Amino acid sequence: MWSNSNTSTIEVFAVLSGASYPSNYIGESFENEFHPEGWNIQNNGVNQWVQYSYGSYEGEKCARLSNSSLGNSISNLITPQLVITNNDFITFYAKKNSTSYGSLIITYSEDSINFINLDTINLSTSYESFTVSFENIPEGNYYIGFLGDLSTVYNYLSLDAVIYPPIYIPPYPPAASTEPVPADLTEDLSIFTVDMSWNNNFFANACKINFGTDQSTFTEDSAEDLGNLENYQKTSLEYGTIYYWQILPYNDYGTAENCPIWSFTTMADPTITSLPWFEDFEEPEGWLTQGTFNWTLYVPAGGDDNVQGIRALYPAYSGGNAEAISPPVVLDVDAELVFKWSHGYTTNNPTAQMQVSTSTNGLDWEVIWDKEGEDFDSDDGANSFAPGDYVNAVVSLANYNGQTVYVKFDAISEYGGYPVFVDSIEIKESVDMEFISTTTTQTNTSSDNDFEEINEFGSVNNPNGDFTITGTQNILGGTNYFWLVYGISENATLENIVDAQCNSVKIDGIIQNTEISIPDGDREIHIAPDTIIMGTTTEINTCFAYFYDNGGVNANYISASNETLVIYPDGADAKVKINFSVFNTYFSDDLVIYDGNSNSAPLIGEYSGSTIPEEIISSANDGSLTIEFSPSSNANAGWEAVVSCHYMIPDLELSVSSITFENTYENVAAPSHEIFIRNDGAANLNVASHQINGADASMFSVSATYPMEIIPGDSVAVYIGFTPTSYGDKIAGVLFTDVTGEYTDLALLYGHCIDPTLTPSFTETFNESVPAAGWQSYEGQLTENSNLTIVPVGWFSADFANDNEHENGASAKREPYFEENYWLVTPPINLGTQGFDLHFDLALTTHNENEESSIDLNGKFAVVISTDNGETWSSNNILQEWNNSDTISNVGESVSISLDDYSGTIRLAFYSELTQIASDGYDIFVDNVTVGTPCDLNIDLGDDINTNVIDLPYTVSIEDNYASYQWFNNGVAIDGETNNSYEITALGFYQLTLEVTDENGCQASDDINVEIFIGMELLNNTKISIYPNPNAGIFNLEINSE
Missing domain, CATH: 2.60.120.200 (Jelly Rolls)
Incomplete structure (x- = not known):
């Protein structure tokens, strides 16, 4: 049964959460027998749920589903039968060891045999609390299943603290958190990223974290609220620094007391400040390793410590990557990276990959060297692991001059099984050198700077590492010129770099203090392309060659019988293409070109004279061109052309690389964006699908109809939508793919959901x-x-x-x-x-x-x-x-x-x-x-006015303290009277009302009656006569107003 192991004495009261209470309940943390009494296991794979003694959330044990052998592990861990109502729910804690593999589905069944999926749980690599509601299933008696699915080996799911119905949380703060990762007082941690995790007490609703270098500043008020997370990440830390951290779990009854403060120390500063820097892994310092598996020190069979290097060994079947990160190196010159590498690649592992990346902060990386799949061939390194099979690699770091750089060696594989080796890493200043000839000689031409082979000084065959060239040569006063000249072997790889320079000159056995000037130049190997001389061959396969008449590069063509040449493309989906740069033939010496592999193919054109032909591209199924030339004795300069390949393939391109949507609100669609899928290639493009990836992918949408056939040069519009379901910045990526999966393009999607929360008033x-x-x-x-x-x-x-x-x-x-x-x-x-x-x-x-x-x-x-x-x-x-x-x-x-x-x-x-x-x-x-704010608003217009004699105009008013006003007379609003005062200008009886509204929307009103029959001004301007006087009870009243 479930028990609380993180508190000393706490009473736990089980109460029922639904409107109709179940007759039974469970509280299981898998501490005793397995499977627990009343539980059951339904299996559909080679492995099943078992009791496990490590990695529990509560107590000492948990339920665990592992995949330790080939084949899927699909297993349903089933509760006893429960009486369930719509308002009930079940809680539990669960995690998995890999973010990429494994799923947990909550299921239910009336007969414990046929199960229906209820909810898919999104697990992380740390324990989290999950609650699954039963509101969407009919009330009744059910078995609840925890269906785990693992399709790859070396992965597992963990389940613990299953509670139904939810328990009553006692009215106390939770206990302190436990099991910190990294453990307290851990040393030599990376400054790039430190991932912290812990276990919160079951009765904690959430937690806060204090983090810093001064623990004396830690208070509850200073802590950052993490909600219900049990993990935290810090990046870009300082070298050689002690960091303190404290977790403060809390619930509705308060914050845990006596929470421990843990610490860890980052690695000492290993920065390399001078060049050259060399690492042979005899005693490596300052390196970091990370990834799903590790680089390890390795001494090949025979135990020669002088050739010790590092090895990344892919675990069988699971694959992943291993990263080795160098210490930071300060570069104040144009530098280059040199290293040796080898591998165990075979055709059984086409996904094997080796990358070298650089970074200035240890977080953002740029790939500068990449070998994968069929690149792992005999030219790059032998399949055996002997140190003699190591191959040199040289990569420029010139772009990092003036910066501090990290170098990362990353071995990658989808399913593993084959090792990669690296050794003899060096970062040094780049020194360029010229190519002069094709023989390995050291020559001197006295004071003349023109190279001449006859002045050979000495030679070395197959040089490797440091070498010395000796010979006899007269040294003249002034400047003497020497050349290092290289012979290029047939299997030399394009863009490999020849790395040699003259460090010293010894005359008669004595090193001379001479000033050696090394000329600038390109040290990359440039292999000359094929050269086709008309008449020397009848057929060739190529995608790059220089093409000349039978006179070659510098001479006029000569008379010959019919010369025929068929050029085939050297590659699939390619068509031969010819571009002429020089053309000059006698008017009757026609160069005839056919669209295919014989002169029975369609004629493209007949060319003569000095007009340079337009670009010629084959449209034949095999991509070939046939060329005929019958030069006369009237020899002209002929032609120079480049033969290359035009690839008849589609090219999927999006009209934008990113889309930023207008800010919008939760569940309110932002205006959609129209983008275009273009076919920039030379063959029809059949777009088959799209995929939206990223944590926020569900908030973005694509309106498109598939399949989408796009001819070369054309485009089709699609519409991208954004409807957020939560607040904040959102990002995803949409990838469009053709039917072959070979042609794709990606657009990043950015959106923002405004938090509309209002604060009164x-x-x-x-x-x-x-x-x-x-x-x-x-x-x-x-x-x-x-x-x-x-x-x-x-x-x-x-x-x-x-x-x-x-x-x-x-x-x-x-x-x-x-x-x-x-x-x-x-x-x-x-x-x-x-x-x-x-x-x-x-x-x-x-x-x-x-x-x-x-x-x-x-x-x-x-x-x-x-x-x-x-x-x-x-x-x-x-x-x-x-x-x-x-x-x-x-x-x-x-x-x-x-x-x-x-x-x-x-x-x-x-x-x-x-x-x-x-x-x-x-x-x-x-x-x-x-x-x-609550309305407590009153106004007072004063007492009624019934004085018969009063000055006009007469004003009724209140203080001007309100947002709006409206005057009424006899219950009817007076047009235009929306100020704090009302002016009476005529005699009469007024039943006035004033309504006011303040800035909070509160309203108040007051009434006043005003009677004005005779104005004082009228009396002052009126003559009144009363007569006769005396009278007999009857008199006359005469009013004469001026």
């Missing part, structure tokens, strides 16, 4: 678009566990309340009529810990009109909250709901909802539901969605 007015940036539209009915689908329609932009003069302007509109349920969902909103309110404007009208309406009997409108950032939406989380019995204003009303009970990251949704076709359509509008 904010307001969305929908003036730009619906959905707005970062918002999303979904379809699906609101239930306890809603299943939603992203859709591009549902809510759209329209005038608020169908009123094109409404002050709100654009808004989000929904037109319920059909049986449809649409959601308008906000971006993530980070509420933090402070209470906020939701405010928005809401209106309900008849369809496409501005009259009053009501929600259909089968419909409703609701505001819903998701407390897990939109992962789930439930009818249990409705904040407010409207249905047929609720009245919503057709001109708009403000709604405020408290979010004070919520914190952290949430999403809000405006949900419109209609479960049957509506009897009459209606429109719902949402606008000015604001999340801000």
Whole structure:
């Protein structure tokens, strides 16, 4: 049974997570018998799950599936039968040893025989916690299987701490992490990359890391949060430095106490600061090895320590690579790398490869020398391992002058089995030298700098290493000229470098202090191409040759009977091509060329005179040309031409090497990119497929139809899409391939998904678009566990309340009529810990009109909250709901909802539901969605004014502290009165109302009645007469206004 080995005393309470609780449970870490009681194993391969005593996550043992022999290992480790409900899930820890091989699939079965795949687990090389939900399978009794699949040897999967249903985590912080890699106090680590890993306690939700050279600065606040990772990588470290690191696991109840601080030390600085530098591996220092297998010191049979080198031995069947990295070497001159190598290549291993790369930082490498497959032939090195079969290699490092460089020797194989050897590595200053002749002689021409073979001084045959040439020669005053001249053997390889120079001159046994000037020049071997002299042969196979008339290079042609030459291409898919640079024949001396291998082939042309023929390319099936020439006695200069090959092959080229998409939001497609697949070759191209690779490949797409036939010079458009499903920078590569797999081209794909998380206070007015940036539209009915689908329609932009003069302007509109349920969902909103309110404007009208309406009997409108950032939406989380019995204003009303009970990251949704076709359509509008501080807003216009005598104009006002204002009289908005004051200019009775809105969307209003019947100014300009006086109870009132 599962046990917690990382804490001293903790009680573990098993509770059931589903709505309908199972009658049994498991908690298994494979500590006792195997397979555990009630478990079973179903095998389909040569190996099966076993109990393993190393590499566990909890306790001392785990379940492990290995492939230690040829053949697949496919094995299903099966739990006892479990009673499972939709809301249950199972947790476990698992890993694999190789990022390239092995898979783990969770399966289920009702009969323990026939299993159905439920979930494929993406394993890493360190233990991670995984949770698999059963929400998508019917409730019932099931066996759960852990199906491992290993198709290559020397790989394994590990499984531990299987829990069903999930356990209740006790209310304590977790224990400290264990099993650090590298182990504490490890020394001599690489400065390039250090990979750290550890085991977190089972009860840890996540962890943080402190890392640095001063452990006294480590605090919980200074630590970097790693989430649930159990690995960490540091690059570009300093030589000879102690680094400290500390893991702080935590859960909802706090951070672990007494977390140890571990350390490691990087290697001492091995930098080579002077040249030449030589490494013979007798006592190598400062080297690093890495890869899936290692270079090792090696002494060939016979035990001669003087020829000790290093060997990379590919493990049988598994393949991989071995990297040996030199110490850094400071180059302050044009330098070159010289080394000896050998190999055990045979035709059974065409994937064997040896590469040499350089880097200035130890991280980014450039391949400067590469041998693979059939390059491993007898010219490059014998198949036996004897040291005498080593072959020299020379590579220029001139591009690194002024820099510090690392050199990496990388042995690579897909399935291994054959060793590679390297020895006698030297980095030295480059010294160029000229070629003069083709004999190995040392000559002196006195004070004359023209070379003459007759002045041979001495010679050495087959020189190797240091050699001395002796002879007798008169030394004259002034400058004396010597030449080192090389004879090139028949099997010399193009571009090999002859490496020799004169280091000293000894006269009469005494080394002279002479100034030796070494001329600049090219020391690469350049093998002369074939030369074809017309009339000397009748047939030749070549893809590069100089072609002359029968007079050769410098002479005129001579009279001859009919001369015929057939030229075949030396290679598949090739056609012979001739380019003339000189042409001059007598007018009747025709050079006749046929498109094929005889004079019965189609005639290409007859050429004479001094006009240089155009380029000639064969179109014959065998790629040949037939040439006839019958020169007369009127000899002319003839011709000079180059014969080469035109390859009739396709060439797949993309119009771009990379694509950068516009920034977009989660699940929102960026504008697609049109690119073109070109055929830059000479044969039809049949594009068969594409492949998108990389961690973010699933977010990119290609719209193309296959097969895609493209003629030479033509192109076809394809479209590349990007729809991100998570935030941040995204990268992938798309590779297009023809039907043969030989012709490919790659384009890198870059995209960025904007994190739309909002922090209150904010307001969305929908003036730009619906959905707005970062918002999303979904379809699906609101239930306890809603299943939603992203859709591009549902809510759209329209005038608020169908009123094109409404002050709100654009808004989000929904037109319920059909049986449809649409959601308008906000971006993530980070509420933090402070209470906020939701405010928005809401209106309900008849369809496409501005009259009053009501929600259909089968419909409703609701505001819903998701407390897990939109992962789930439930009818249990409705904040407010409207249905047929609720009245919503057709001109708009403000709604405020408290979010004070919520914190952290949430999403809000405006949900419109209609479960049957509506009897009459209606429109719902949402606008000015604001999340801000809770509203506690009040204004005071003062007491009513009923003084009959008052000065005009009269102003009613409040402080100018708000975002917007609107004055009303008798309940009707006064056009244009949107300031903090209102001016009364005429007599009358006013029932004034002022509505204000602050920057958080909070609203308040106040009323005031103002009665003005007689203005003071009117009284001052009026004459009033009352008569008669006295009177009998009746009088006259006369008013005469000026």
